[in-house]
Amino acid sequence: MSRTFSFIAVLLVVAVGMYIYMKQMKAVSPAGVEGATANPRATVDLAGVKNDMLQFARAEQQHFASEGKYLTLDEMRSAGDTGLPGDSRGPFRYSIDASSSTFTVNATYTGGPIEGVPRQMHVGPEMSISME
Numbered sequence: 378m379s380r381t382f383s384f385i386a387v388l389l390v391v392a393v394g395m396y397i398y399m400k401q402m403k404a405v406s407p408a409g410v411e412g413a414t415a416n417p418r419a420t421v422d423l424a425g426v427k428n429d430m431l432q433f434a435r436a437e438q439q440h441f442a443s444e445g446k447y448l449t450l451d452e453m454r455s456a457g458d459t460g461l462p463g464d465s466r467g468p469f470r471y472s473i474d475a476s477s478s479t480f481t482v483n484a485t486y487t488g489g490p491i492e493g494v495p496r497q498m499h500v501g502p503e504m505s506i507s508m509e
Contacts, residue, residue, distance in 0.1 A: 419491050422467040426484050429462040430500045433473060433482040436461055438502065447475035469498075 433450075436458060440448050450473040453461060464471055468488030474481045484498040495508035 416491055416494075418467075419494050422469065423494065425466050426469045426498065427506055429466055429471065430482045430484055430498065430506060431504065432460075432462055433471065434480075434500050434502070434504055437473070437475070437480045437482070446477055447480040449473050449475045 436453060437447050440446070440453065440456075440458075448456065450461075450464070450471065452475075453473070462471070469484045469486055472483045472485070474483065479502055482500045486494055486496050488494075497509040498506055499509075500506045
């Protein structure tokens, strides 16, 4: 009788553990993340693109603080800014629209259609990423 009770207790503990594990996986899975997809590669690319865009935005703010103007991506590269990400990441291509008073970092998706992957992402001086 005690062996049966022990076996049932082990099964119950395993079931509770699996339930908690599944809840945790849902919380960190792509479906639980805004703008993420079920495609792991696309999810990694999206996270990297967001980080790259914020890095471009920080570089723009530093240039504005030191020079009093915002620069395009080509101008930043020609100014010797070596801490910038590349011009693309996977199927995303970067561009920067700059004026004397503001800037917008753009990431354009050029790959095939994947559910949950935005075609355009933008970030400006407010450091907030918007997706279309």
